[in-house]
Amino acid sequence: MTLKECYAALNGDYEEAMGWLRSERLVQKFVLKFLDDGSFDLLCRSMESGDQPEAFRAAHTIKGVCANMAFSALLKSSSQLTELLRGGDMGDQAQELFERVKADYARTAQAIQAFREEAGG
Amino acid sequence: MKNKTTRFLLTSLIGVALLCVCVFGVFAVHMGNQSAVTINQVGTLYMSSMSQQTSVHFESIIGIQMNQLRALVGTIPSDAIHEDKTLQQQLMAQAKARDFEYLGFYGSDGSFEMLYGSQLTVTDPKPFLDSLNKNQEKVAIGTNAQGQKVVLLGMPSPHPPTPEHDCAALVAGLPVSYISDNLSLEENSERAYSFIIRRDGSFVIRSNNAYRNNYFERVRVLYEDVNGLTAEEYLEELNAAMVEGIDYSNEFTMGGERYHLYCTHLPYSEWFLLTFLPYGSMDSIVTGFSHEWSSLTILSGTIILTALLLVFYKYYGLTRKQLREVEEARQAAEAAQKEAEHANRAKSEFLSNMSHDIRTPMNAIVGMTAIATANIDDTQQVHNCLKKIALSSKHLLGLINDVLDMSKIENGKMTLNMDQVSLREVTDSIVAICQPQVKAKNQQFDVFIHDISTENVLCDSVRLNQVLLNLLSNAIKFTPEGGEIHMALFEEASPKGDGFVRIHIEVRDTGIGMSQDFQKHIFDSFAREDSARVHRTEGTGLGMAITKYIVVDAMGGTIEMDSKQGRGTRFSVTLDLEKAQVMEEDMVLPNWNMLVVDDDRQLCESTVSALGSIGISAEWTLDGESAVDMVVKRRRRGDDYQIILLDWKLPGMDGIATARSIRQELGDKVPILLISAYDWGEIEGKAKEAGITGFISKPLFKSTLFNSLRQFAQPLQEGEKPPEQKGPDLRGRRVLVAEDNELNWEIASELLSAEGLELTWAENGQTCVEMFEQSPVGYFEAILMDIRMPVMGGYEATQVIRTLERPDKDLPIIAMTADAFAEDVKRSLDCGMDAHIAKPIDVQEVLRLLDKYLK
Numbered sequence: 021m022t023l024k025e026c027y028a029a030l031n032g033d034y035e036e037a038m039g040w041l042r043s044e045r046l047v048q049k050f051v052l053k054f055l056d057d058g059s060f061d062l063l064c065r066s067m068e069s070g071d072q073p074e075a076f077r078a079a080h081t082i083k084g085v086c087a088n089m090a091f092s093a094l095l096k097s098s099s100q101l102t103e104l105l106r107g108g109d110m111g112d113q114a115q116e117l118f119e120r121v122k123a124d125y126a127r128t129a130q131a132i133q134a135f136r137e138e139a140g141g
Numbered sequence: 142m143k144n145k146t147t148r149f150l151l152t153s154l155i156g157v158a159l160l161c162v163c164v165f166g167v168f169a170v171h172m173g174n175q176s177a178v179t180i181n182q183v184g185t186l187y188m189s190s191m192s193q194q195t196s197v198h199f200e201s202i203i204g205i206q207m208n209q210l211r212a213l214v215g216t217i218p219s220d221a222i223h224e225d226k227t228l229q230q231q232l233m234a235q236a237k238a239r240d241f242e243y244l245g246f247y248g249s250d251g252s253f254e255m256l257y258g259s260q261l262t263v264t265d266p267k268p269f270l271d272s273l274n275k276n277q278e279k280v281a282i283g284t285n286a287q288g289q290k291v292v293l294l295g296m297p298s299p300h301p302p303t304p305e306h307d308c309a310a311l312v313a314g315l316p317v318s319y320i321s322d323n324l325s326l327e328e329n330s331e332r333a334y335s336f337i338i339r340r341d342g343s344f345v346i347r348s349n350n351a352y353r354n355n356y357f358e359r360v361r362v363l364y365e366d367v368n369g370l371t372a373e374e375y376l377e378e379l380n381a382a383m384v385e386g387i388d389y390s391n392e393f394t395m396g397g398e399r400y401h402l403y404c405t406h407l408p409y410s411e412w413f414l415l416t417f418l419p420y421g422s423m424d425s426i427v428t429g430f431s432h433e434w435s436s437l438t439i440l441s442g443t444i445i446l447t448a449l450l451l452v453f454y455k456y457y458g459l460t461r462k463q464l465r466e467v468e469e470a471r472q473a474a475e476a477a478q479k480e481a482e483h484a485n486r487a488k489s490e491f492l493s494n495m496s497h498d499i500r501t502p503m504n505a506i507v508g509m510t511a512i513a514t515a516n517i518d519d520t521q522q523v524h525n526c527l528k529k530i531a532l533s534s535k536h537l538l539g540l541i542n543d544v545l546d547m548s549k550i551e552n553g554k555m556t557l558n559m560d561q562v563s564l565r566e567v568t569d570s571i572v573a574i575c576q577p578q579v580k581a582k583n584q585q586f587d588v589f590i591h592d593i594s595t596e597n598v599l600c601d602s603v604r605l606n607q608v609l610l611n612l613l614s615n616a617i618k619f620t621p622e623g624g625e626i627h628m629a630l631f632e633e634a635s636p637k638g639d640g641f642v643r644i645h646i647e648v649r650d651t652g653i654g655m656s657q658d659f660q661k662h663i664f665d666s667f668a669r670e671d672s673a674r675v676h677r678t679e680g681t682g683l684g685m686a687i688t689k690y691i692v693v694d695a696m697g698g699t700i701e702m703d704s705k706q707g708r709g710t711r712f713s714v715t716l717d718l719e720k721a722q723v724m725e726e727d728m729v730l731p732n733w734n735m736l737v738v739d740d741d742r743q744l745c746e747s748t749v750s751a752l753g754s755i756g757i758s759a760e761w762t763l764d765g766e767s768a769v770d771m772v773v774k775r776r777r778r779g780d781d782y783q784i785i786l787l788d789w790k791l792p793g794m795d796g797i798a799t800a801r802s803i804r805q806e807l808g809d810k811v812p813i814l815l816i817s818a819y820d821w822g823e824i825e826g827k828a829k830e831a832g833i834t835g836f837i838s839k840p841l842f843k844s845t846l847f848n849s850l851r852q853f854a855q856p857l858q859e860g861e862k863p864p865e866q867k868g869p870d871l872r873g874r875r876v877l878v879a880e881d882n883e884l885n886w887e888i889a890s891e892l893l894s895a896e897g898l899e900l901t902w903a904e905n906g907q908t909c910v911e912m913f914e915q916s917p918v919g920y921f922e923a924i925l926m927d928i929r930m931p932v933m934g935g936y937e938a939t940q941v942i943r944t945l946e947r948p949d950k951d952l953p954i955i956a957m958t959a960d961a962f963a964e965d966v967k968r969s970l971d972c973g974m975d976a977h978i979a980k981p982i983d984v985q986e987v988l989r990l991l992d993k994y995l996k
Contacts, residue, residue: 040981040982040983040984041888041891041892042892042895042984046888046891046892049887049891050884050887050888050891053884053887054884056884057882057883057884059882074931076929077881077929077930077931080929080959080960081881081882081885081929083959083980084882084885084927084958084959084980085882085884085885085888087959087980087981088885088888088980088981088982089981090981099959102959
């Protein structure tokens with residue numbers, strides 16, 4: 021699996037990522053590091069405990085990282101969640117969006133996992 | 142109002158004048174009457190006294206004679222007898238001594254016995270005799286033997302000396318002249334004169350001019366008027382007065398002259414003295430006085446009237462002047478009001494136009510948004526809606542810009558931002574903007590330039606663009622599908638001098654044109670021809686007003702227009718622009734042989750000349766067929782064209798077909814470039830297939846040609862990448878990065894370290910502040926600050942740093958966050974940050990900002 025295929029699998033924009041990060045080496049480096057980032061865990065924890073400020077910050081961080089990485093699908097859902105949380109909304113709509121973020125994250129993580137195994141293996 | 146006052150003035154003037162005339166007239170008449178009365182009174186007074194005097198005088202002269210006679214009678218002794226000759230001698234002697242001309246005895250029967258003098262006859266013996274018989278002294282008139290009148294004085298004698306006659310009295314005679322001389326009855330005719338008459342009107346003594354024997358007859362014949370009475374009435378009155386023995390006075394007219402008459406009884410007699418006074422002299426004096434008085438009255442009346450007239454005239458003039466002033470003021474006020482109303486109406490129209498014009502795109506935006514919301518999952522539909530929203534927004538923006546321009550113009554705040562402008566760039570961009578619209582309406586669009594000697598001029602490029610865009614978009618808008626739009630640009634020497642160049646811009650279309658009526662208003666605000674044809678055409682109606690302002694008022698140029706309904710419209714703009722004082726690039730290319738193919742002869746010639754100026758020898762032809770022929774001929778001569786410029790739209794064989802034929806002849810080596818004013822996106826594939834090497838967009842400026850052809854002079858090496866865009870050199874600069882997310886930090890670190898920056902990581906705002914505080918002054922030169930961080934956010938951290946007591950507390954702090962809303966940017970700046978960058982991190986942008994603030 022190539023990095024490009026990985027981007028396609030996680031619904032990202034490889035060209036855009038190349039545009040921002042300027043080299044395949046860097047893109048690959050950060051893609052591989054993405055799974056180590058604790059923001060998603062923080063988001064999950066905060067959503068469960070109902071800690072709105074922390075949840076907002078975590079979603080915001082995910083949004084920022086995804087923007088840099090051009091993970092389009094996850095960027096979209098996390099952005100929407102960020103805006104909801106910014107307004108202090110932790111209700112059903114936020115939960116629903118959170119589920120979508122989780123789904124997008126899972127898909128992203130799966131794709132990266134697959135790429136990592138191939139690259140590492 | 143004016144007429145009313147004038148009428149009032151005239152009426153009062155006439156009224157006062159009439160009053161004056163009346164008053165003075167009555168005055169004059171009264172004075173005239175009064176003078177007549179006065180004359181009468183004076184006459185009566187004078188006459189009565191004169192008559193009395195005459196009467197007294199008469200009495201005295203008669204009295205003297207009577208006394209003489211009485212003395213004579215006294216000498217007759219009581220026993221005298223008639224025959225006493227001695228007595229007779231004595232009486233005669235004494236009488237002669239007393240100047241009596243006649244003397245005799247008068248018998249009681251009326252017989253005379255003359256002592257001396259001729260025989261006398263008493264004219265009217267009866268009353269004489271009666272009186273004498275009654276022993277009264279009496280005077281009477283008689284005649285002598287010669288018929289001459291004699292005044293007889295009768296003195297009753299107590300001793301009648303006549304035997305045969307009963308002697309009544311001694312009568313002495315005197316000539317009439319005695320009385321008339323003594324009484325001076327014959328006065329100068331100018332003055333008074335008198336008659337003495339008897340009761341029956343017969344004259345006793347009369348003046349010369351009264352030749353009749355009887356006064357009454359004279360009255361009947363001569364008197365014309367006696368103070369309103371007829372002659373008979375007057376005589377009756379006179380008779381009555383005579384009978385009663387009272388004085389009588391009256392006036393009469395005779396021979397055209399007025400006389401006063403006075404009648405009084407004379408003593409000793411039955412006689413009446415009639416005295417006449419002609420008014421002549423007195424009248425003339427009194428009348429003269431009265432005339433003088435009247436003249437004075439009339440004169441004073443006239444003076445007063447004149448004064449009044451003068452006052453009225455002055456007042457009238459004053460009133461007129463005031464009226465005029467009032468009228469002027471009223472007119473001014475009216476004009477001002479009209480102007481205000483006009484402005485108000487214009488404003489209302491403006492608002493109503495605006496609200497209508499704004500509503501249209503707003504409706505589209507609102508409606509499309511609703512449709513998009515309803516069909517949020519239908520990507521195609523949403524896409525379509527967004528496209529329409531974008532279009533309407535653009536229109537709205539254009540509208541607002543126009544209105545802003547208009548208000549700038551109206552406030553006189555539109556100023557030109559003069560800068561160096563490349564005509565090529567301006568036309569290129571205009572053509573690029575218009576191409577999609579032209580394509581959408583399937584119109585023929587052609588841009589043509591010639592004689593452009595100066596490409597760079599000083600002008601406001603934005604405004605110049607606006608003018609061209611307005612003219613072109615109008616042409617496109619009002620030209621139906623398949624119509625033609627033609628834009629031409631050329632230069633000539635400017636009358637303003639060598640430093641200037643005159644630029645002509647002409648935009649021509651075959652559109653619907655404008656009515657004569659509308660052409661007059663085309664440059665007015667909100668002018669849109671209101672007819673069925675243009676009913677649906679959008680626009681603010683401000684475009685031409687703005688265009689005119691920019692061209693004429695701001696740039697000092699001219700704009701002309703020529704339009705016929707149904708035929709099309711042509712706008713010509715002329716501008717005198719200053720030549721830009723820049724060294725134009727030295728544009729020289731190898732001495733190629735080129736062929737230019739275009740159906741427009743002028744374009745061919747102009748292009749060939751432009752090519753010549755950059756060192757290229759070119760030939761031209763007007764159609765594809767001849768082009769192929771020329772290429773073939775050259776090929777045979779072994780002197781191929783090195784580059785061929787080919788118009789796309791050609792009569793007969795079009796550009797692409799021609800290219801295909803030429804390729805067959807020449808092979809692939811010779812570049813063939815397609816000239817076109819159109820967007821070639823559509824034909825690109827077909828063109829490439831036909832062997833077209835590239836495109837040159839019209840208009841063909843010298844620089845356009847140079848830039849397009851330059852590549853063929855130094856062909857790019859295969860595989861060489863375009864030179865990397867070199868950012869500013871920031872190597873060795875120390876930057877503190879506050880970022881809570883490790884991944885984001887690593888990304889930033891990787892990207893910026895590659896540019897030579899030395900980065901230090903702070904995990905949150907708190908750490909960032911601490912690290913900055915502990916660093917030596919001036920160590921960190923800038924901070925890149927994330928906003929959303931645990932412990933302390935970017936806003937707070939910035940605020941803390943800005944309040945630190947360090948000389949470098951004002952170092953550049955740039956926000957770097959995933960939030961890109963306008964309020965976030967504003968909040969960043971409010972907190973004291975210098976700039977704001979949205980994630981994802983764009984290295985070039987970061988470097989640019991750092992470079993900007995580190996300087």
